[in-house]
Amino acid sequence: MSVIEQARRARTAAGVLATATRTVKDAGLHAMADALVARTPEILTANEADLAAGRAAGLSPAILDRLALTAERVAGIAEALREMAALADPVGEVVRGSTLPNGLELRQIRVPFGVVGIIYEARPNVTVDAAGICLKSGNAALLRGSSSAAHSNAALVGVLRDAVAGAGLPADAIQLLDASSRDSVKQLMRARGLVDVLIPRGGASLIRTVVEESTVPVIETGVGNCHVYVDAAADVAKAIDIVLNSKTQRLSTCNTAESLLVHAEIADVFLPPMLAAFVAAGVTVHGDDRVRAYSAAVVAATEEDYGTEYLAAEISAAVVDSLDVAVGHIQRYGTQHTEAIVTDSASAAREFVARVDSAAVMVNASTRFTDGGEFGFGAEIGISTQKLHARGPMGLPELTSTKYVVTGDGHLRG
């Protein structure tokens, strides 16, 4: 079936989902969870086919691990759907409302987008998560996963479609697109009018392609060249802990710190123990001459290093003469994802927060906290690094639009 035909079916399904009650949608989520658990054997068989193909293709152990499903992982994915069912329904929320001077009753009400396209890589759990978040928010989902997970995704989507149909909702609310060629991505990007929003999740090049070529509105996610700025007035012990946690708590996530900026006035006391801690943690530091003066272990940073999202045990570093220089550096090299300041100075914190133009600004906290789960959203479809519509971690409300409902009794405009 063509992507356009799939999008048309999604549109029809979206019409049903838009008026489905929370009770019905939550029953669908529970049915999905139950079916995943009940049909785990066939899911694992399909997953084994992907793993075998991946091994034959020489995929790295890390990628194979991300791809791998176990009964325990499937149970965890199912549990996430049950937790989604417990979240409040964003649809129907009255965002604002008033009675106008002429007596007209004005209400702005949350409604689903309609059809949401999601393009993603590797992990098959994203297939289920995305389908669940879309269903909960009343949207039909067009899922375009990775070809390396094609068998797993087909099995998962088959199970989910049967489950929602069994719960009285249209199976076409959840559809998998062909992952065998780039053509399905191209068609999805041109399906304006049928698809309401496109969310690319994955590497920088995928996101850039979608942003540049899509006529469907896009929510850009994920690329994070996150900075930690250690201010002159920082507590040294806290600063070391925050930098280490931001860099090493998990290396491969978009909210991991990739660059360290240190105020010149605190460099003498902060950098020697910080650089020693990096060595102990196995992190390679790419520093400027001023950083390198403190340790022979520091590699010379190139211009390119400051713009790099390593997603690895590497970090760029520079000494700056002021908060102003730090802000300028972040403006130049950052991706407007997450930046942190470590400082005991209230005025420095205030200035940093006001001037740094990022989705999230941390004060004396790890960059790793930029996360829908950590923020208490319960479900997350990605982290937006654009300013339009959604910025930062996107939960259920970010997958909705609104509609004005205006009620009168024969009201005419004068």
Next chain:
Amino acid sequence: MSVIEQARRARTAAGVLATATRTVKDAGLHAMADALVARTPEILTANEADLAAGRAAGLSPAILDRLALTAERVAGIAEALREMAALADPVGEVVRGSTLPNGLELRQIRVPFGVVGIIYEARPNVTVDAAGICLKSGNAALLRGSSSAAHSNAALVGVLRDAVAGAGLPADAIQLLDASSRDSVKQLMRARGLVDVLIPRGGASLIRTVVEESTVPVIETGVGNCHVYVDAAADVAKAIDIVLNSKTQRLSTCNTAESLLVHAEIADVFLPPMLAAFVAAGVTVHGDDRVRAYSAAVVAATEEDYGTEYLAAEISAAVVDSLDVAVGHIQRYGTQHTEAIVTDSASAAREFVARVDSAAVMVNASTRFTDGGEFGFGAEIGISTQKLHARGPMGLPELTSTKYVVTGDGHLRG
């Protein structure tokens, strides 16, 4: 100067505007208003040059009237800036906030977009309105007006830039782009990273071009093929008044009704007086056979008529057998701007509101009420017909994004 260079300057100005206090921004708006009044003669001289060129080029009297400025009109435009100053500042509003279980303080705060590009036609008052709304919301404005208003716009922007500079704000917060070629539009559409959002205001073809070609995120505005559905349970007198007001109160606006759908059960009592009222009002009706059966004055509707935004004293009309058919017709031909139902049936109203997927749905009220002024927003930059970010009339908050500020005291992720 190239558009890219102008965008760079706008970006720098946006950095200043983002942290400007309301007091400073409002002083800028008052300075702009005062300067417009004080320098009215030079504005009118420039406007006269546009009018002369327009007359020579054979522009219609209606377009010339829209282009024309008078001392009174300039005073009105200035007054609108003073009213903007009186509105609440959207920037800094805490949209949501909580203390997370680990003690982190989470706040989501409204921040300006940064640089807003606006592409528009004809009326020079839009130049001032857009500049004012952008300044109030902390955004730098890149204004690309019509070549027919080039002299007027240059004079107005010159006055506004002097005024904001006099108020201590960067003159580059307000810049006019070259209107003599399409090249400035093209450059603006490709200035992703420098321009945060593009708002095209004008005809359908301009908007389509921008939507399809822009890599800068776009907010689609304005095209309205608005429907009034007269339900079986409608009050006939109210229905006639609402349809007439929706169609004729002003012909050239996007919230004007362009299509009438009548339930078969009420056609016999409703259509004869309605069609007579249309004749009396000079409105040509393009109807299907069932409508034409009631009056010889009704012209046969083509398929194309149902998809046409006339912006003139014309309306398409059809008799439908049910609310369901009406909703289907609207889905097929509508532009998701504004649709109205006239009915005394609470359940019909409820179903229409739930199923019609438009920016605004009116119950027993004229479609003409979809308007920032009527909704009490105080200022309006356009009416969005897309679902992403803003839908319906856009006021000051719709010209902002948000930023998460997370404050801890050495918080690490476990």
